[in-house]
Structures are given as C-alpha cells and as structure tokens.
Amino acid sequence: MTTVDKYYSANYTEHAKQHGAGRDGVKEYWSAIFRGFPDWHVTVDLTSVGDKVPAIFNRNGTQTGEYVGNPPNGDKVTAQTIEPFRVINGYVPEHWDVQGDLAFLIAPAE
DSSP states (O other): OOOHHEEEEEEEEEEOOOOHHHHHHHHHHHHHHHHHHHEEEEEEEEEOOOEEEEEEEEEEEESSSTTBBBBBOOOEEEEEEEEEEEEEEEEEEEEOOOOTHHHHHHOOOO
16 A cells, blocks of 8 residues: 555545546656656645645755656756645545646756
8 A cells, every 4th residue: 555545535636737637646646756856855834724734845856867758967956835635534535736847847956
C-alpha cells in the first residue's frame, strides 16, 4: 500500500489539470517529479477549516532527470504552492491546485 492508497479515498477526485484522474493520477504525478528531481524536498504547512484543508507546499530540488519532456539541466528550482484539499474521516476525497508545472521550470533557486 502506498501513501496515496492510505490517505486518498477510493473515489478521489482531482481538480488540477496537470494531474491524471484518481489515485493513479496522483501517483504518476509524484513519480514524474521524483524522476526529474530525485532530491525533491517538500515541507507542508496545514490549517483546517471544517473539512477544507488549505496546504502551503514549499518545494525545492535539482533537475537531474527528465521532467515533462525537458532533459536534465542541473537547475536548482524552488516553488511555493497553495493547494486546497478536503479531508473527511481521515481520507482526501478532493484536491485543487493553483500552481502550474511550468513554474518548476522557470523558477530557478537563487
């Protein structure tokens, strides 16, 4: 069982365009990131408002693998995203995303 299987509901709905459908889409999205950025590091700040959980993700890594068709370039990137989730009975049934994957490619770390 993966972390996605453990915490995302079986009928999970993804509202972000860059993710595929359901839990398999989440797994492929993160697999692609870790293939492109093997040292990818993420910290998350969470706040709950009822069943809504706005999460602030701070991410950084070095692109040493292919990512969304772009060859490895050694760039260190950093990104901050705000991602609303719903959480019901300990499971995530829905997720929205306000980031674009392009941000990872054009926001080198300073």
